[in-house]
Amino acid sequence: MKLTTTLNLIRSKNPCNSNEKASRLYGWNCLIDYLGKDYPEDREINLLTILESNGIQDCLWALRCTIQDSEIISRRLAVEFARHVLSIFENKYPEDKRPRQAIETAERCVNNPSEENRKAAFIAAADVTRAAYAATDAADVARAAYAATEAARAADVTRAVYAATKATDVARAAYAAYAAKAAFTAATYAVEAAAGRDDNVVYSSNIKKEREFQKKVVLNFLND
DSSP states (O other): OOOOHHHHHHHHHSSSSSSSSOOOSHHHHHHHHHHHTTOOTSEEEEEHHHHHOOHHHHHHHHGGSSOOOOHHHHHHHHHHHHHHHHHHHHHHTTTHHHHHHHHHHHHHHHHOHHHHHHHHHHHHHHHHHHHHHHTOHHHHHHHHHHHHHHHHHHHHHTTTGGGGTOHHHHHHHHHHHHHHHHHHHHHHHHHHHOOOOHHHHHHHHHHHHHHHHHHHHHHHHTTT
């Protein structure tokens, strides 16, 4: 699915590095350098362009300010990111199925966002958060559980739109923004889980591999 945004939409979400003197390696300044300073503020920008110019993190961040509804893609991305690092948790706690159940519940909710499934995702998010708290002896393991938490939260966005239920357009925007933030956070937790606790060389290599996986997933969804 093609997703686009504009400079005005990006600016409305307070992007990082928007100050002229800030870093130009990522964020607003990096994108402006790529597009050109005269790029029209209301001209559409494909998220794949942001992926190419800024990288996977900024591309995921931009899900919160797309012209099209990004909710379903965001929720699916959160599930994929969490599932990819699930084994890190299960290798340490093979009997604890709460992260797996949260991911499976989130996926069911993506496929069928019924009220029953949304409530199940809400409960699953709370359960897997407790699993993450219990994994205090291993930060990478806890991060894997937190990634599952975000997948479940992306599925259960009812709380985010509770105050907007009387305005459909406002509600849909709130749904999408909440899911987008959850996908971004799930990706971050997944990277932290995959990084592990090895020496700096291995740590950096693991981060790069996880980000490459996430990039492939995003390309698959946005090129579909």
